[in-house]
Every structure is written in C-alpha cells, then in structure tokens.
Amino acid sequence: MRGAFFDALLTLAERDHRINLIVGDLGFGVVEEFARRFPERFLNAGIAEQNMTGIAAGMALSGRVVFTYSIANFPILRCLEQVRNDVCYHNANVKIVAVGGGLAYGSLGSTHHATEDLAIMRSLPRMTVVAPADPAEAGAATRAVAARPGPCYLRLGRAGEAQVHSGPIDFQLGKAIQVSQGSDLSLISTGGMLETAVQVAESLHHAGLQTRVLSMHTVKPLDADAILAAARETGAVFTLEEHSVDGGLGGAVAELLAEAGAGPHTFRRFGLPSTFSPVVGTQEYLRAQHGLTAKAVASAIASILEKERTFAATCTG
Amino acid sequence: MAIPSVSAQDEQRAALAKKIRLHALHMIHRAKSSHLGSAYSMADLLAVLYGRILRIDPQKPDSADRDRFVLSKGHACAALYAVLAEEGFFPKEWLEHFYENGARLAGHATHVGVPGVEVSTGSLGHGLPLACGMALAGKRDGQAYRVFTMLSDGECDEGSTWEAALFAPHHRLDNLIAIIDYNQIQSLGTVKEVLDLEPFADKWKAFGWAVHEIDGHDCAQIERALTDIPFAAGKPTCVIAHTVKGKGVSFMENKLLWHYRAPDRDEMARALAELGDSE
Numbered sequence: 001m002r003g004a005f006f007d008a009l010l011t012l013a014e015r016d017h018r019i020n021l022i023v024g025d026l027g028f029g030v031v032e033e034f035a036r037r038f039p040e041r042f043l044n045a046g047i048a049e050q051n052m053t054g055i056a057a058g059m060a061l062s063g064r065v066v067f068t069y070s071i072a073n074f075p076i077l078r079c080l081e082q083v084r085n086d087v088c089y090h091n092a093n094v095k096i097v098a099v100g101g102g103l104a105y106g107s108l109g110s111t112h113h114a115t116e117d118l119a120i121m122r123s124l125p126r127m128t129v130v131a132p133a134d135p136a137e138a139g140a141a142t143r144a145v146a147a148r149p150g151p152c153y154l155r156l157g158r159a160g161e162a163q164v165h166s167g168p169i170d171f172q173l174g175k176a177i178q179v180s181q182g183s184d185l186s187l188i189s190t191g192g193m194l195e196t197a198v199q200v201a202e203s204l205h206h207a208g209l210q211t212r213v214l215s216m217h218t219v220k221p222l223d224a225d226a227i228l229a230a231a232r233e234t235g236a237v238f239t240l241e242e243h244s245v246d247g248g249l250g251g252a253v254a255e256l257l258a259e260a261g262a263g264p265h266t267f268r269r270f271g272l273p274s275t276f277s278p279v280v281g282t283q284e285y286l287r288a289q290h291g292l293t294a295k296a297v298a299s300a301i302a303s304i305l306e307k308e309r310t311f312a313a314t315c316t317g
Numbered sequence: 318m319a320i321p322s323v324s325a326q327d328e329q330r331a332a333l334a335k336k337i338r339l340h341a342l343h344m345i346h347r348a349k350s351s352h353l354g355s356a357y358s359m360a361d362l363l364a365v366l367y368g369r370i371l372r373i374d375p376q377k378p379d380s381a382d383r384d385r386f387v388l389s390k391g392h393a394c395a396a397l398y399a400v401l402a403e404e405g406f407f408p409k410e411w412l413e414h415f416y417e418n419g420a421r422l423a424g425h426a427t428h429v430g431v432p433g434v435e436v437s438t439g440s441l442g443h444g445l446p447l448a449c450g451m452a453l454a455g456k457r458d459g460q461a462y463r464v465f466t467m468l469s470d471g472e473c474d475e476g477s478t479w480e481a482a483l484f485a486p487h488h489r490l491d492n493l494i495a496i497i498d499y500n501q502i503q504s505l506g507t508v509k510e511v512l513d514l515e516p517f518a519d520k521w522k523a524f525g526w527a528v529h530e531i532d533g534h535d536c537a538q539i540e541r542a543l544t545d546i547p548f549a550a551g552k553p554t555c556v557i558a559h560t561v562k563g564k565g566v567s568f569m570e571n572k573l574l575w576h577y578r579a580p581d582r583d584e585m586a587r588a589l590a591e592l593g594d595s596e
Contacts, residue, residue, distance in 0.1 A: 040457050051446040051480035058450020061436070062458070063381075081440055082477070086447055089437055090428065 002159040004135035008142035024070035053079040057086035060093040072100040072114040087151045088126045095145045101155035102242030106283040110276040119247030121153040122220045129220040131155040133194035134164040140171035157192040164195045174218045176226040182210035186230035189240040190216045190249040199294035236266035245271040330536040334364035340399035348416035354563035354575035356396035358500035365539040367400045375405040378432040389444020390469035391426035406433035442475025452493040465494045471503030486525025491547035494554040500562040526555040533558030
C-alpha cells in the first residue's frame with residue numbers, strides 16, 4: 001500500500017502544484033523521490049510531530065494541500081490536539097497519512113501498534129477516515145482524499161501486500177465496495193483485513209453459506225445504505241478489522257444498526273480486544289493470537305450461525 | 318498625507334492602548350470572566366502592532382498578502398477583540414456580547430465568524446508552529462507578508478513551542494516574529510517558581526533567533542523594535558517584551574489574582590479612574 005500511495009502522490013503532485021508532503025523524519029527509501037522532484041513542496045519537519053502538524057495547518061491555511069506522513073500512531077496521537085484544534089477546527093486541508101496501521105509493525109512492540117486510531121480519528125469533527133484494503137484501494141484513496149477539501153486520515157498497511165480486488169474498482173469515499181454477493185450473511189471489513197474476509201467467504205461457501213463481503217474503506221463517513229441493506233437482506237452482520245473492537249468499524253456499525261431499529265438477528269465484531277499485546281510477534285502471529293485468521297473467523301461465524309439455527313429450530317419446533 | 322510628528326504618534330499609540338484596556342475591562346467585568354492581567358500586559362504591544370506595524374486592511378481581512386498575526390496566548394483574547402473592533406474589523410457592539418450565549422466572541426481567541434482573528438487558540442503551545450507554517454508558505458510562495466505571533470511566557474513550558482523554536486531558524490524564517498509577553502506570572506505562580514525560563518534570551522539565541530529585549534510598555538521602543546525586523550537577515554526574530562501583568566491599574570499590577578478575577582463594581586470604578594476613562 002505504501003508504494004501505491006507514493007505512486008499516486010507523485011502523479012498528483014505532478015499535476016497539482018498545491019500538493020505538499022511533510023514527513024516526520026521517517027520514510028527512508030520512499031520519500032526521496034518526492035523530495036528530489038518537488039523540493040519546494042517537500043519538508044522533513046524532524047522528529048517533532050506537534051510542530052509538523054501545526055506547520056501543516058499553517059501551510060494549508062495559506063492555500064496548500066498538505067500531506068503529513070509518519071508511521072503508526074506518531075502523526076495522530078503524539079499531536080492529537082494539533083490534529084483536533086489546528087487541523088479539524090480550522091478545516092485545514094491536511095491529509096494525515098500513517099503507514100503501519102493495525103499490527104503491521106507487529107514485532108516492533110505495542111508502541112508501534114496502531115490499534116485505536118480509527119476510533120480516535122472517527123470521533124473528531126470534520127475528519128474523514130479511510131483505511132484502504134489493498135494497493136488498488138490505497139492509490140484510489142490517495143487521489144480521493146487529495147480531491148476532498150478538509151481534514152482526512154489515511155491509514156495504510158505496510159509495503160508489498162497482494163491485490164485483493166481482481167478487477168478495476170469503483171472507489172468513492174463513503175461508499176463501500178461490494179466484493180462478493182451473498183444472502184446468508186454479510187462480512188464487512190476495513191483496511192487490510194479484506195483479504196482475510198474474502199478467504200472467510202470462500203471457506204463458508206464450502207460450508208454452504210453465501211457471504212456478502214463489503215470493503216468498508218471509509219470508516220467516516222460510513223456507508224449507512226450499504227450496511228442497512230446488508231442487515232436487511234442477509235440478516236447476519238459481522239465486522240472485521242485489525243483494530244480494537246471498541247469504537248472502530250465494529251463500533252460504528254453497531255451504533256448505526258442499533259439506532260436504525262432494523263437490526264440483523266445476528267451481529268458480531270471481530271477485532272482486537274482492548275489490551276496491549278502481552279507477547280512479541282509478527283503481524284500474522286499476533287492476528288492469530290487474537291483469532292483474526294480466516295480459519296478462526298470462519299469457524300466462529302459458522303458456529304454462531306449454527307447456534308442461531310438450532311435455537312430457531314427449537315423455537316419453531 | 319502628512320507624516321504625524323513623533324509626539325502625535327506617541328499619542329495615537331497611547332490612545333489605542335487605553336481603548337484596549339477600557340474595552341477589556343468592561344468586557345471581563347460584564348462577562349465575569351478572567352485573564353484581565355494577561356490582556357493588560359500585552360495591550361501596548363497590540364496597540365503598536367495594530368496601530369503602526371501590521372499591513373492589514375479591515376475591509377479585506379483575508380487578502381493573500383496581508384501580514385498575519387497569531388495570538389498564541391488565546392486566553393488574553395479580550396484585548397485582541399478590542400483592538401480588532403477599534404480597527405474596524407467588526408462592530409464594537411460585538412464586544413458587549415463577549416462570553417454570551419449565542420454570541421461570536423468566545424473566551425479564547427476564536428476565528429469562526431470573527432474577521433481578523435487569524436486562527437483559534439486557547440490551548441497553549443499551538444501558535445508558534447502554526448506561525449512557522451504560514452511563514453514557510455510565504456517564503457516558498459515568494460510572498461512579502463510577515464507573520465507575527467504573541468506568546469505568553471507560561472506557554473514556553475510547552476514542548477511544541479520549542480519544537481517550533483528549533484524549526485524556524487533552521488529554515489531561515491526571517492519573515493517570522495515571535496513576541497513574548499514576559500510578564501513573569503503564570504497560572505499558579507511566578508515563572509521563576511513554577512518553571513524558570515532563565516536565561517531566557519540566551520535560550521532563543523542559542524536556538525538561532527535574533528533576539529531583542531524591550532520594555533513592553535514603552536510604545537516608542539516597541540515600535541522601533543518591530544520596525545527594524547528582521548534584526549538579522551535569514552534569522553527569525555524574537556522580541557522578549559518585559560511586561561507587567563495587569564499593567565495600567567495599580568492594584569492589578571504583578572498580581573496573580575488578576576489572572577482570574579473579574580473586577581466587581583468597586584474595583585471597576587477604581588480601575589476606570591486610574592485608566593482615565595473620560596467616556
């Protein structure tokens with residue numbers, strides 16, 4: 001996703017002289033081309049995220065479209081008040097880009113796990129929150145946030161992820177992409193968990209369950225129409241994210257469904273518990289520790305739906 | 318237009334500073350709000366800035382080439398609103414509704430719907446980074462505007478202030494002027510007691526700023542300093558203005574209490590008498 005982001009950004013910067021990139025002294029091997037080609041629109045602010053974000057807002061208020069770039073929590077949590085006051089309150093045209101969303105930096109330890117970012121960014125007024133699923137979505141998301149006036153948060157995975165979408169995608173902020181059709185259940189994922197979601201759907205297919213998979217790349221504003229249709233038409237809704245189950249995609253979907261009063265008969269959030277990882281491990285290892293593999297999620301869903309069926313049969317029988 | 322004589326300039330600046338103090342007094346009394354002492358320590362600095370230095374047009378508050386003024390010590394906004402109203406950015410009548418439900422003028426500098434307020438502040442340590450961004454954009458755009466920001470001494474406790482202090486000289490932002498209202502009193506005590514900043518000027522010099530220390534209540538001195546900028550080509554300017562919290566009303570001067578207290582009727586009368594209210 002990182003490569004797709006920079007490719008898209010370079011193309012945008014070529015066409016639009018307002019595009020600026022400010023980095024917090026991170027991005028070795030990937031930011032140099034932008035710096036070389038657009039030196040007057042590049043800035044390394046040093047390891048000083050509060051100042052970086054204030055500067056970004058000040059530059060945006062002077063007519064620029066400013067991308068800030070760092071890893072994991074650094075561009076949002078260290079400088080959260082600057083994000084809230086300087087960027088959001090002033091509706092400044094700042095696009096915050098974090099590479100290493102979720103557990104991408106698994107072995108680096110809990111300081112580098114961005115696992116509450118969606119919840120925190122989602123709560124800020126004016127903030128658009130986007131977590132693309134694969135390189136194709138990441139490139140499209142970069143173009144979309146650049147074109148959207150005002151604050152945006154773009155949560156990227158790492159480098160070298162596989163493409164999940166097999167063909168061209170219709171990427172619009174606030175509109176989910178339906179990856180597969182299905183009437184038995186809906187599985188809504190955000191960010192890089194889409195790959196797992198697709199594998200879950202394949203696995204459930206073998207068990208006779210047809211899954212509607214939605215890539216909810218935009219967590220805010222949420223695609224309420226797609227979620228309500230999924231609840232109405234499939235009856236069972238599951239969310240999947242590499243993020244705390246508190247307040248992220250699952251929380252957002254739960255809020256929507258509860259208030260709509262047209263809830264599905266089954267709803268469950270798959271994500272991370274609100275804890276710090278007690279063990280060291282790679283992204284894959286830590287996902288597995290928390291039941292976020294395709295096998296574990298498919299098995300959990302099958303078991304939940306089976307219980308529902310048994311219960312329903314008991315009631316009607 | 319004839320150039321006003323030196324004494325006429327002095328009178329102009331003093332008259333504006335007096336109006337700022339009178340407005341702030343009425344506003345804070347009426348609102349039963351706070352931070353009068355903080356407004357008074359920078360009243361003379363604001364009078365010189367708005368009366369003599371800033372290249373701004375109240376008719377075109379958003380023009381691209383305007384000088385920027387960022388009030389980083391947003392809690393002292395009563396003085397900023399007062400000077401903006403006096404300069405014609407918005408009707409003076411708005412000042413009567415400071416702090417009121419449904420009104421525009423909040424208790425910390427607020428840009429929403431208030432012409433002339435460049436950015437909203439209130440949480441400390443935000444102004445210098447924002448001003449750095451504006452100054453850098455100006456440099457890179459080849460614009461001639463200058464960016465002035467007014468900091469409190471207390472907010473020099475904030476790490477973000479020093480992040481920006483490190484940044485500005487590195488990027489040779491000689492279109493940036495940080496004025497520090499060094500009134501020596503912060504929220505719970507004197508600066509010396511809470512977190513000593515001395516040797517203060519040396520710190521800014523060591524970071525690479527061109528520093529002048531002035532008497533922040535001597536309008537002629539303020540004007541000279543702010544006219545001479547940049548003090549050194551390629552360096553951002555730091556003006557450490559030695560001021561007195563509550564300056565202008567004897568019983569408020571150098572008193573921590575007047576960071577918080579709103580004057581009652583008796584105090585109002587005494588303050589008005591001292592300020593020479595003739596209205």
